[in-house]
Amino acid sequence: MLVIGLTGGAGSGKSTVADLFAEHGAGIVDTDVIAHQLSRPPSAALDEIRTVFGDEFIAQDGSMDRPRMRELVLSDVSARGRLEAVFHPRILQLAKEQLQTLTATHHYALVVVPLLFESGRFLPLVSRTVTVDCTVERQRTRLAQRAGLTTQAIDQLLAAQFSREQRLALADEVIRNDGSREELADQVATLHRTFIKLTKSA
Template identity: 40%
Template sequence: MIRVGLTGGVASGKSTVSALFAELGAVVVDADLIAREVVARGTPGLADVVSEFGAELLTDEGDLDRPAMGRLVFADPDARKRLEAIIHPLVHRRSAQLEAEAPADAVVVHDIPLLAEGARAGSFDAVVVVDVPQDVQVARMVGDRGWSLADAESRIAAQATREQRRAIATHVIDNTGTLDELRARVAEIHAELAARA
């Protein structure tokens, strides 16, 4: 087995890269997906979030109001730390469980948006960073996702810099080209990692 950390800034195309790795047979452990699971309606994780931040962060249906939570934690570093203290241990436990279930010769890709921020890069055999310039990130968030310029810049500012992400990389994927170019680069990296696994 080879353990791979996959990261990239918001709107870098990391989710697309993650899906391409999965198509090639990698076992993908998606931290964002798991982070949603551990605070789903009725979970102890959601109860802990409500206890810490209040029931006003719930929708009428009893789900976590993710946009409201996002606005709170990306504007307030202390609130973000308190939320991470609840969610990160739950995500780590579930990620370890999924990895333990993977085949012995697997390429296990841990899709972790905040890998550079969490100082965990050294725990992986390889780190793949999906990289685009900041102006591309902003254009994608505003143009494709309908975010305001202020929200886009706030989200980028809350994350590690490009330089910090690139500093932890064993492999960098430039995602400013076409989907075919992206697919080819992911296949090249996957082949190398599979050979090592």
């Protein structure tokens, strides 16, 4: 099965693009979804979070206090590294397992990884990469609509990721998301046909 890595900066529209690919029958493995699952009990990751960061990062319902953790890791690079050490190996293993289940029923699958290029950990899973691209101004506008993200938090979030130019230089394919949903859907449809051809020529 052909495996595509889908990435893009925060607020670029990765989830929307993944949904459009799913409408064409692509298998989807979303590492953000996996991370949310690991952040809720029961999860061995939560026990390690408690050990590494302390009880104050566990909410009353037993899940990880995501707003507090986000505030910490955006301001402390070492804390971000410790968090990734807890989550990334587990996310990678679950992503591999989900891909395995898709092999029998899909021609190709997308692994959605926000920090695909930054971490490098998930790159061995994929044979091609797609970056969802938009202007930084558009990213900021979309991020500002999310609950709990201040202007400072947005600045920190964008600074923690590769620049737009870095992602574009590394990507095999680029989807522009500065226009209408129809324009976005047309680009996805074109890439879908490309990926189907690749699976048939493999």
